Amino acid sequence: MPIDFSPERWQKIKDTYSAWWSGELDRPIIPVIVPGRALDRPEPPAPLLSQVTCADFSWSPEQLVDRIDYEYSRYTLLGDAYPWFNLDCFGPGVVAAMMGAKLDNSSGRVWFWPPDDRPIQDIHLILEPDNIWLQRIKNFCAAAMERWQGQVLVSMTDLGGNLDIPASFRTTEKLLMDLIDYPEEVERLTWEAHECWHKAYAAINEVLQPVNPGYSDWSGIYSDQPSYMLQCDFSYMISPKMFGRFVLPELQATCKRLPRTFYHLDGIGQIPHLDQILSIPELDGVQWIHGDGKPDCAHWPEIYQKIHAAGKRIQLHTGDFNAIDAVTEQIGTANGIQYQMIYASPEREPEIRAKLASYGIYN
Amino acid sequence: MDENLKPVYEAILEGDMGGAKNGVQAALAADVPAADLLHKALIPAMGEVGRLFEDGEYFVPEMLIAARAMKAGLEILKPLLVDSGVEPVGKVAIGTVKGDLHDIGKNLVAMMMEGAGFEIMDLGTDVSPEKFVEAAQNGADIIGLSALLTTTMPSMETTVKAIVEAGLRDQVKIIIGGAPVTVEYAQRIGADGYASDASQAASLAKGFMA
Numbered sequence: 001m002p003i004d005f006s007p008e009r010w011q012k013i014k015d016t017y018s019a020w021w022s023g024e025l026d027r028p029i030i031p032v033i034v035p036g037r038a039l040d041r042p043e044p045p046a047p048l049l050s051q052v053t054c055a056d057f058s059w060s061p062e063q064l065v066d067r068i069d070y071e072y073s074r075y076t077l078l079g080d081a082y083p084w085f086n087l088d089c090f091g092p093g094v095v096a097a098m099m100g101a102k103l104d105n106s107s108g109r110v111w112f113w114p115p116d117d118r119p120i121q122d123i124h125l126i127l128e129p130d131n132i133w134l135q136r137i138k139n140f141c142a143a144a145m146e147r148w149q150g151q152v153l154v155s156m157t158d159l160g161g162n163l164d165i166p167a168s169f170r171t172t173e174k175l176l177m178d179l180i181d182y183p184e185e186v187e188r189l190t191w192e193a194h195e196c197w198h199k200a201y202a203a204i205n206e207v208l209q210p211v212n213p214g215y216s217d218w219s220g221i222y223s224d225q226p227s228y229m230l231q232c233d234f235s236y237m238i239s240p241k242m243f244g245r246f247v248l249p250e251l252q253a254t255c256k257r258l259p260r261t262f263y264h265l266d267g268i269g270q271i272p273h274l275d276q277i278l279s280i281p282e283l284d285g286v287q288w289i290h291g292d293g294k295p296d297c298a299h300w301p302e303i304y305q306k307i308h309a310a311g312k313r314i315q316l317h318t319g320d321f322n323a324i325d326a327v328t329e330q331i332g333t334a335n336g337i338q339y340q341m342i343y344a345s346p347e348r349e350p351e352i353r354a355k356l357a358s359y360g361i362y363n
Numbered sequence: 364m365d366e367n368l369k370p371v372y373e374a375i376l377e378g379d380m381g382g383a384k385n386g387v388q389a390a391l392a393a394d395v396p397a398a399d400l401l402h403k404a405l406i407p408a409m410g411e412v413g414r415l416f417e418d419g420e421y422f423v424p425e426m427l428i429a430a431r432a433m434k435a436g437l438e439i440l441k442p443l444l445v446d447s448g449v450e451p452v453g454k455v456a457i458g459t460v461k462g463d464l465h466d467i468g469k470n471l472v473a474m475m476m477e478g479a480g481f482e483i484m485d486l487g488t489d490v491s492p493e494k495f496v497e498a499a500q501n502g503a504d505i506i507g508l509s510a511l512l513t514t515t516m517p518s519m520e521t522t523v524k525a526i527v528e529a530g531l532r533d534q535v536k537i538i539i540g541g542a543p544v545t546v547e548y549a550q551r552i553g554a555d556g557y558a559s560d561a562s563q564a565a566s567l568a569k570g571f572m573a
Binding site for chain 1: 422
């Protein structure tokens, strides 16, 4: 049994998101995945591509795609869900590896380490066209485009963010001190990272387009134009003043270079930067991550109200339908809200369908 | 503050490593006892750094360079402190738990505790329960466990259990911290305390040794 998603449903997804991006959708976007469809084919031998398996080059891209196809064929896609392969499995900030940083997934989670220990003045960030990780990702994307012919959208890989990339070459602790010791060198590295980031983005899109049915990233937000969830996790640890000097200019530049951009506001340490982030006119929205161990997204009304008041869209990250209702009430509208993804057990399908219908979403 | 101590105190607050070294050497040359430099300049300066961090005036970079300046001064003082029989406040073994490779939070806590007069046994990241048990056997008064991932938090509980099973629980205090960690979680796994940041961790540790 193949992946259950017709061209007509794809068109509906595109129309829905088109209305959402233009501010004409008066309901939230809610994608729901219900695994469990019975299949009449055996499970392929290749592992699911993940941070655990990404460094195993013994499987061909075609075998990996076949395994994903099997997995996705088991899904029932409800609400605004579409077949989307999240290519974040090479770790957060893999563009650093494409420039020579060491990728290590031996712990089951991908980490990036400096290739050597050298002074910041001697670090120069250059994208390596023949880099094994860039080639692996491009080869995977080519196999996916060949296999799926646009039925499954393959997301941009998790490229990483401003300062996060230089941190992979310098270590986070040293780069934090560099902000004070060598501020001009840090600025130089952020702009070198900026250029490499955009080169990697373009190189991967060259393989994905025009077959890929649109653009997305690990957030799952669909766009018919180039888009990305921007970030700077490193900024959790710095002052708003430093954010203004070292992060904001590069963010502004990327927001001008890409037609659609969101910002991944990761944790309470980044809240002091929110006003500066919202001041970027070209930024389209914010994804607020309250962080592990903190109350879910229904419990941060001030954040959502501020984002909404700035005219930005909102992606909700955790919780359930109750969180969607709560945030809708907090900001006074469902317009501009997208929920990242709800995974539900097959037993919940009737309940989920009823809830989606209450938002006017029918499949 | 004594005019010989003030330059050291201020250099640490400003993260001026060279200034801290010079200030310590100048104070020693003026016959200021090493213990006075430690207790009346270095420790109070790091206490003030902690206060500024908690108040949102300092962020991690400012804290790191202050700690670097403090360590530079302390390196000069250490042999003199040993010679004069000055004991550390206590011994802390600290590490990021098994499966977790984050180290900034752990390093900050270690620096603030060192700045509070503790001897630090930095066990690094991805530290097994057995290593923490070994540290307890080697005389640690306090065990500090750090985790930044919900997936590695269970390693904290495993470590506490390993210390209990080794019969060492009464000999050590256990402090836990990290972004996903809460005071409720600390209570649930049987830790003695939870600190939400490095400054609080140092205060908590001092409280245990009082």
